[in-house]
Amino acid sequence: MLSPAFDPACDLQISRVIKAPRRTVWRAWTDPARFEQWWVPAPAKCRVQEMDLRPGGAFITRISEQGGEFVPHLNACFLAVDDLERIVFTNTLLAGWRPAEQPFMTAIITLQDHEGGTHYAAHVMHKTRSDRDMHAKMGFIDGWGTVIGQLAAQVERLS
């Protein structure tokens, strides 16, 4: 299994042991009704528009904040889906591998059996720093107006 190198400037890695069988964790991830219950922090609500679990399949979610209408949240594409083991998705591509307008990240979710339950890991790779550095050069404050918008879309409410 390909395991990409970790780039501390652009990547983050989360791993922990979850006290539940691998099948339960997998189901929580791959069953839209279950996935919707944990993907975004309450009181925001998530709705899975498409979760086509195969390479090239659409992974589209919407979010409703403060009881408002559901608006686009994640528009991504699965790259690999290995039953009970691994989910790889990216928003650098849309469904059917069509290049996305604003590529941002690729995430690799892996599940392994562990004596305490399931070893769950998320390796998330982001674009290089270059466009952030460009922001800084273009003007600190003006650039941040845009960044706030992006953060707002991507950084959810933290409960």
Place this chain on the structure above:
Amino acid sequence: MAHYSEHLNGIFQALADPTRRAVLQRLSRGPASITELAEPFDMALPSFMKHIRLLEDSGWIQTRKEGRVRTCGIDRKSFAAAEGWLSAQRAVWEGRTDRLERFVTVARKKEQ
């Protein structure tokens, strides 16, 4: 890692609200008075002031009073902290993993 960084969480929690995001977006163009900031919102002033205070407490903005006018401006320090942009992403993923963990362990208990 559930208690990632309280300060950082505060910074990003402040962004969770559309009114506060709009205020920050307006202030990213330059300082403004409370009256000016409140104008686009159909909201009582005390409610609006709660948002201003939250933004101030979380370090996004600074306010100062000149005569009867209170002016708000972006606090560059917070933007610098938020530049730890990767930290923000990390906080998002930590949150997701916390919730997934909670969800599956609760689901497990129900099944048993």
